[in-house]
Amino acid sequence: xxxxxxxxxxxxxxxxxxxxxxxxxxxxxxxxxxxxxxxxxxxxxxxxxxxxxxxxxxxxxxxxxxxxxxxxxxxxxxxxxxxxxxxxxxxxxxxxxxxxxxxxxxxxxxxxxxxxxxxxxxxxxxxxxxxxxxxxxxxxxxxxxxxxxxxxxxxxxxxxxxxxxxxxxxxxxxxxxxxxxxxxxxxxxxxxxxxxxxxxxxxxxxxxxxxxxxxxxxxxxxxxxxxxxxxxxxxxxxxxxxxxxxxxxxxxxxxxxxxxxxxxxxxxxxxxxxxxxxxxxxxxxxxxxxxxxxxxxxxxxxxxxxxxxxxxxxxxxxxxxxxxxxxxxxxxxxxxxxxxxxxxxxxxxxxxxxxxxxxxxxxxxxxxxxxxxxxxxxxxxxxxxxxxxxxxxxxxx
Amino acid sequence: xxxxxxxxxxxxxxxxxxxxxxxxxxxxxxxxxxxxxxxxxxxxxxxxxxxxxxxxxxxxxxxxxxxxxxxxxxxxxxxxxxxxxxxxxxxxx
Numbered sequence: 001x002x003x004x005x006x007x008x009x010x011x012x013x014x015x016x017x018x019x020x021x022x023x024x025x026x027x028x029x030x031x032x033x034x035x036x037x038x039x040x041x042x043x044x045x046x047x048x049x050x051x052x053x054x055x056x057x058x059x060x061x062x063x064x065x066x067x068x069x070x071x072x073x074x075x076x077x078x079x080x081x082x083x084x085x086x087x088x089x090x091x092x093x094x095x096x097x098x099x100x101x102x103x104x105x106x107x108x109x110x111x112x113x114x115x116x117x118x119x120x121x122x123x124x125x126x127x128x129x130x131x132x133x134x135x136x137x138x139x140x141x142x143x144x145x146x147x148x149x150x151x152x153x154x155x156x157x158x159x160x161x162x163x164x165x166x167x168x169x170x171x172x173x174x175x176x177x178x179x180x181x182x183x184x185x186x187x188x189x190x191x192x193x194x195x196x197x198x199x200x201x202x203x204x205x206x207x208x209x210x211x212x213x214x215x216x217x218x219x220x221x222x223x224x225x226x227x228x229x230x231x232x233x234x235x236x237x238x239x240x241x242x243x244x245x246x247x248x249x250x251x252x253x254x255x256x257x258x259x260x261x262x263x264x265x266x267x268x269x270x271x272x273x274x275x276x277x278x279x280x281x282x283x284x285x286x287x288x289x290x291x292x293x294x295x296x297x298x299x300x301x302x303x304x305x306x307x308x309x310x311x312x313x314x315x316x317x318x319x320x321x322x323x324x325x326x327x328x329x330x331x332x333x334x335x336x337x338x339x340x341x342x343x344x345x346x347x348x349x350x351x352x353x354x355x356x357x358x359x360x361x362x363x364x365x366x367x368x369x370x371x372x373x374x375x376x377x378x379x380x381x382x383x384x385x386x387x388x389x390x391x392x393x394x395x396x397x
Numbered sequence: 398x399x400x401x402x403x404x405x406x407x408x409x410x411x412x413x414x415x416x417x418x419x420x421x422x423x424x425x426x427x428x429x430x431x432x433x434x435x436x437x438x439x440x441x442x443x444x445x446x447x448x449x450x451x452x453x454x455x456x457x458x459x460x461x462x463x464x465x466x467x468x469x470x471x472x473x474x475x476x477x478x479x480x481x482x483x484x485x486x487x488x489x490x
Contacts, residue, residue: 019422021434067422069434097416097429122414122431160414162431188414189431 017303020259020293021070023063023096025056026271027084028076028263032105034140034384035128037166037201037208040076041274045390049264053083055285057090059261062289064094068259071096076263079106085118092119099124101164104150105143112153123154124162124191130177134170140384151185161187167218168195168208169359175218179225179235187233192222194240198272198327200385203393207382209359215243242352247324247340254302254326259293267292269299272327276336302326309337311345403454403475407489410450415486417445428486435486444477448487454478 029044041047051059060071071091078084079102091098100115100123107123125147128135132144155161163182167175175192182190194215195201195208210218222237229235241248251258251270260268265284268274274281281298282291293299301307305318312323323329324340332341333348341348383389411417416429419442426442428435437445443464447457458471481487 067420069420069427069429070432072432095418097431097434099432121416121429124431158413160431 017294018256019066020063020068020257022072022258023060023068023070024072024074024258024260024271025059025078025087026074026076026260026262027056027078027081027087030080031076031103031385032080032141033077033103033143034386035166035200036138036204036382036384037168037195038385039196039199039201039271040385041272042199042203042393043390044076045387047262047264047266050081051261051263051265051284053086055265056083056087059265059284059289060087060091060094060096062284063259064091064096066290066293069095069097070099072099072101074101077103077105079111085111085114088115088120089118092121097121102126103139103143104147105141107150107153109153112157116157116159120159122162123159124164125151125154126164126166127178127181128165129171130174130181131171134174138170148185155186160189161185162189162191163187164191164193166195167192167210168201169210169214170208172210172214172218176221176225179222179229183225183229183233189234189236191236191238192218193236193238196241196328198275198331200383202331203383205355206358206362206380209242209355210240211360211363212243212356213360214363215240241325241328241340241342242356245342245344245349245352247321247343249321250325250328250340253322255293255299256303259289267296267298269302270327273298275327276330278336307337311347312339315339315345403479405455405458405471405475406453408450408453409448409457409478409482409487409489411445411448412485412488417442440473441477441481444474445481445486448478 028050029040029047063071073084073087078100088098098119098121100120102123102125104125127147128138135144136142151161163185165178171178178192179190197205197209201208219237222235226235255269258270260271261284262268262274266274266281267284267289268281279298279301282296284292287296305322308318308323312318324343326336328342329338329340330336332351338348339346341352343349383393414430417426418429420427423436426437426446428437428445443461444457447460452460454475458474461474462468462470478487
């Protein structure tokens with residue numbers, strides 16, 4: 001799934017707590033793919049409950065009544081829910097702009113026609129690479145040809161063509177060909193989202209993190225294509241936090257714009273927040289969305305700047321970046337209240353520098369940075385996202 | 398594109414993938430597009446609600462001048478539509 005962006009002027013100047021603008025409905029954790037960078041929680045196999053159709057319909061109504069305007073259906077693979085058309089139709093009728101965030105697996109002509117009739121506004125289709133080899137390897141499937149067909153189905157239904165590609169060390173050298181592929185498919189928007197290291201991507205970080213040099217080359221190549229394509233296709237290049245050395249205003253502020261509901265009904269300020277220790281998040285089965293958004297401890301905990309410790313508390317940029325990402329702080333420093341370690345002012349910043357330097361030195365010693373995994377020394381094999389692997393990782397942090 | 402070069406007989410319509418609606422919670426018109434939203438000020442909202450592929454730019458101007466009992470709105474409307482076209486919020490052939 002891509003980064004979900006609202007233009008900044010919409011949200012940054014509001015003095016009082018506003019309702020969410022974005023409702024992200026993660027309909028299921030089930031997925032036919034096994035992507036090594038999946039952002040679903042590594043323990044997803046422990047959360048197999050899924051809200052019923054009626055429960056989702058209630059969530060959609062409550063969100064819209066509060067003023068949410070964007071509704072995303074994601075997963076896992078949302079097309080695995082047979083009631084997707086029912087949910088889309090209700091969301092559209094309520095006045096949401098409806099976004100389906102999908103791998104495309106399961107989007108047949110018939111299903112597409114039903115979604116079109118339901119009023120679906122937009123499909124964001126993910127691609128893994130420009131090559132069959134890498135697509136099939138990182139997903140542990142044979143789905144490359146299928147995705148090309150799905151792109152044609154999207155185009156023939158008149159939906160805007162929006163393509164998202166997660167970028168990492170195994171495909172970053174192909175970035176020019178990826179852009180060319182997207183242009184050939186008629187994409188209007190292409191998001192080149194460098195992997196951020198949470199969940200499964202965090203488990204596989206050593207194999208996925210590109211070198212600094214690779215990243216610079218990829219940005220240069222992207223700029224060349226931007227110049228070549230003009231305004232035919234807009235390309236968003238999302239830099240990885242580790243290399244940026246600049247904390248991001250994660251989710252545009254905790255509990256500020258986004259409300260995610262997980263398959264089992266847990267409401268979260270972002271889709272990975274469940275990993276944070278010491279916080280409890282409410283379930284939509286027990287509380288309505290309004291109470292959840294305005295009153296719950298989970299949503300209030302990291303709102304604003306009152307929770308901060310040094311160096312954030314006295315930092316001039318604290319309103320600008322809100323201390324960065326809480327999940328990243330926890331994953332890298334084991335302290336969810338710490339400054340995001342990607343910030344050079346963080347006392348844990350050396351950890352990030354060491355990780356990036358590690359990617360550079362592995363590339364230097366291993367020769368070809370795009371070498372297939374398993375050929376490098378001192379790196380565990382890639383862990384593919386799947387129920388068995390999920391349960392196997394439960395004993396680890 | 399300079400303002401003089403705009404042909405006032407063009408009939409603008411909302412760009413593909415964009416949707417315009419009134420949001421009570423925001424108390425304004427908003428333009429929705431894949432995964433995003435633009436909040437519109439009153440004049441932008443009034444102009445875009447009239448972009449229906451049937452009215453020409455000249456029609457839109459005179460309609461607005463009538464609705465708001467104003468005159469000389471042409472420059473402002475043309476300037477906004479130029480910007481809107483650049484952003485792909487509207488298109489015309």
